[in-house]
Amino acid sequence: MRKSISKKVRYEVFKRDSFKCQHCGKSAPDIILVVEQIKNISENGDNNILDLVASCRNCLQKMGGNVLDDNSFLAKQQKEIAKLRERIAELKMMTEWKSGLSETDVIDLIKIDIFWSNFFPEFSFGEPEHIIHLKELINKFGRESVLEAMKTSADKYFKYEKDEMTADSVIIAYSKIGGICTINKKLKDNPDIKDLYYIRGILRNKLKNGYYDEVLAFQLLQKAHNKGISIEILKQFVIIVNSWSMFKGGIDYLIEEQSKT
Numbered sequence: 001m002r003k004s005i006s007k008k009v010r011y012e013v014f015k016r017d018s019f020k021c022q023h024c025g026k027s028a029p030d031i032i033l034v035v036e037q038i039k040n041i042s043e044n045g046d047n048n049i050l051d052l053v054a055s056c057r058n059c060l061q062k063m064g065g066n067v068l069d070d071n072s073f074l075a076k077q078q079k080e081i082a083k084l085r086e087r088i089a090e091l092k093m094m095t096e097w098k099s100g101l102s103e104t105d106v107i108d109l110i111k112i113d114i115f116w117s118n119f120f121p122e123f124s125f126g127e128p129e130h131i132i133h134l135k136e137l138i139n140k141f142g143r144e145s146v147l148e149a150m151k152t153s154a155d156k157y158f159k160y161e162k163d164e165m166t167a168d169s170v171i172i173a174y175s176k177i178g179g180i181c182t183i184n185k186k187l188k189d190n191p192d193i194k195d196l197y198y199i200r201g202i203l204r205n206k207l208k209n210g211y212y213d214e215v216l217a218f219q220l221l222q223k224a225h226n227k228g229i230s231i232e233i234l235k236q237f238v239i240i241v242n243s244w245s246m247f248k249g250g251i252d253y254l255i256e257e258q259s260k261t
């Protein structure tokens with residue numbers, strides 16, 4: 001008899017396979033992702049992650065593949081998709097949706113919601129406020145960034161008990177999605193910011209026993225870099241610094257000299 005698959009295993013399989021169907025290459029939430037068993041459970045009846053791959057329902061139907069006994073997951077997705085149109089009509093009536101959202105946009109939002117609600121129970125289908133929040137995030141950061149942030153957050157914050165995500169960790173992971181989008185946007189807009197954080201880390205470490213202003217340090221490093229002082233020079237500079245006053249005096253001097261050129 002087959003064991004049902006845990007959320008953790010399902011998540012690990014999807015993650016390993018980059019949330020993509022291994023047959024057609026399409027990714028969730030554009031397709032309904034399921035866990036396929038590529039070997040028969042023979043010896044011990046355990047679901048070894050190596051025997052499992054992410055597939056989409058269409059490919060499995062075409063190829064007659066072996067969907068892992070996963071009734072609750074599939075039944076839930078099917079039921080939710082059946083409710084889709086009804087839900088759209090309902091959502092469209094809400095004032096928030098009157099402005100510039102096509103039916104395609106709504107279907108897309110609901111697909112994302114359905115997919116992720118399997119991992120973020122708090123982020124569940126049928127909760128208009130979650131869909132509105134998702135819509136706001138997508139408007140602000142773009143669909144791909146939000147999906148990326150969801151994966152990052154899930155990876156970082158999910159904790160497991162008996163192979164299921166704990167309710168607390170899911171709430172935390174969900175609450176971090178917007179923040180991760182913001183950080184990723186900053187990094188994208190300014191690829192050097194990561195290096196500046198790293199340099200500040202060196203400085204923090206060097207000045208840990210004395211006065212040190214974290215916020216001002218970063219502002220000054222950023223200012224110097226914006227003036228054209230390279231990451232390498234800033235790094236060499238903080239390596240020789242051994243007090244806050246030395247850092248402050250030195251970086252002010254660097255900025256001033258740079259401004260003259």
Ligand SMILES: [Zn+2]
Nearest residue numbers: 021024056059
């Ligand atoms: Zn496929």
